[in-house]
Amino acid sequence: MKPNLILHVVSKFLIPLIILFALYVQFHGDFGPGGGFQAGVIFSAALILYALVFGLDAAEKIIPSHLLRILASLGLLIYAGVGVVALLLGANYLDYTVLGSNQIAGQHLGILLVELGVGITVAAVMLIIYFAFAGRGRE
Amino acid sequence: MIDILINITLLAFLAITSVAIVRLTNLFATIMLFGIFSLLSAGLFVVMDAPDVAFTEAAVGAGISTVLMLATLALTKGQKKSHEEDYEEKPSRAHRPWLPLAVVGITGAALVYGTWDIPGFGDPDAPAQTHVARYYIENAMPETGVPNIVTAVLASYRGFDTLGEVAVVFTAGVAVLLLIGGKRPKSSTSLKGDGGQDET
Numbered sequence: 001m002k003p004n005l006i007l008h009v010v011s012k013f014l015i016p017l018i019i020l021f022a023l024y025v026q027f028h029g030d031f032g033p034g035g036g037f038q039a040g041v042i043f044s045a046a047l048i049l050y051a052l053v054f055g056l057d058a059a060e061k062i063i064p065s066h067l068l069r070i071l072a073s074l075g076l077l078i079y080a081g082v083g084v085v086a087l088l089l090g091a092n093y094l095d096y097t098v099l100g101s102n103q104i105a106g107q108h109l110g111i112l113l114v115e116l117g118v119g120i121t122v123a124a125v126m127l128i129i130y131f132a133f134a135g136r137g138r139e
Numbered sequence: 140m141i142d143i144l145i146n147i148t149l150l151a152f153l154a155i156t157s158v159a160i161v162r163l164t165n166l167f168a169t170i171m172l173f174g175i176f177s178l179l180s181a182g183l184f185v186v187m188d189a190p191d192v193a194f195t196e197a198a199v200g201a202g203i204s205t206v207l208m209l210a211t212l213a214l215t216k217g218q219k220k221s222h223e224e225d226y227e228e229k230p231s232r233a234h235r236p237w238l239p240l241a242v243v244g245i246t247g248a249a250l251v252y253g254t255w256d257i258p259g260f261g262d263p264d265a266p267a268q269t270h271v272a273r274y275y276i277e278n279a280m281p282e283t284g285v286p287n288i289v290t291a292v293l294a295s296y297r298g299f300d301t302l303g304e305v306a307v308v309f310t311a312g313v314a315v316l317l318l319i320g321g322k323r324p325k326s327s328t329s330l331k332g333d334g335g336q337d338e339t
Binding site: 025029030031032033034035037038041042044045048052065069072073075076079080083093094096103104107108110111114115117118121122124125126128129130131132133134135136 | 190191193194195198199202203206207210211213214282283284285286287289290291293294295298299301302304305306308309311312313315316319320
């Protein structure tokens with residue numbers, strides 16, 4: 001792709017803001033609208049913008065596709081693992097109450113971890129799908 | 140009052156967009172209009188006080204799926220067959236618009252008739268609100284300490300559901316990887332035409 005100065009400058013300015021917003025949506029989801037699903041999609045949108053402007057090879061240097069596969073599985077494992085930890089601590093599956101010193105703290109920690117798992121998996125899967133589609137077009 | 144005005148405006152734009160999507164033959168423009176359609180829907184969700192859903196619709200519908208459709212478009216032709224070409228292949232006698240029109244009209248009328256019995260928007264006595272919604276509204280804050288009830292229901296009360304949803308997303312990624320994700324052989328014969336498309 002022919003390098004375009006305006007696109008480069010504007011996207012370099014925008015991408016950090018998009019990632020920051022994704023993190024805000026991720027970790028502020030308890031208090032405002034948002035959560036893991038939305039944050040994951042916004043995060044992947046930042047990297048897709050990078051891939052669109054700077055090319056797929058540059059984006060794959062930042063996040064290699066084998067790392068994406070690990071991350072996609074890791075998010076789901078975090079989610080399911082929180083449930084197993086609750087099980088080991090003597091509660092029902094995915095009952096976060098036992099994770100903390102009291103009910104509120106346990107629920108908070110559980111929801112935070114679970115949303116983190118959701119966000120990681122969604123972001124990684126969106127990037128996997130985009131890379132798979134965009135990679136078909138090369139040569 | 141202002142809500143009704145915004146609703147009418149957004150719905151009118153939605154209708155215009157859908158008619159334009161049906162009539163256009165340029166697929167690039169169609170994809171852009173799909174994105175606009177999603178954005179307008181997101182606006183409607185905001186008016187209905189559902190910011191979480193609006194967020195998802197704007198990010199997924201207007202953002203990611205538009206990009207994915209564009210990526211697909213880059214691999215295929217950019218132009219839908221015009222109607223004339225379609226008719227040339229099939230004899231025009233086979234095309235009878237009245238039966239589909241009648242089916243759509245009758246189904247639409249039945250659905251509109253069904254809406255007369257739907258309780259008003261936000262009615263606290265509606266069947267959907269009387270089951271568990273009251274419990275969540277009363278107990279979500281003292282039980283989980285999370286002010287956003289949507290997050291409390293999504294991640295805690297319905298945590299097992301959400302685990303399933305994440306598994307679905309993960310499965311979709313695995314399926315895409317299996318179908319088209321593999322590393323293609325590095326230009327062994329350097330096919331740049333159509334022949335290179337069916338290697339995986």
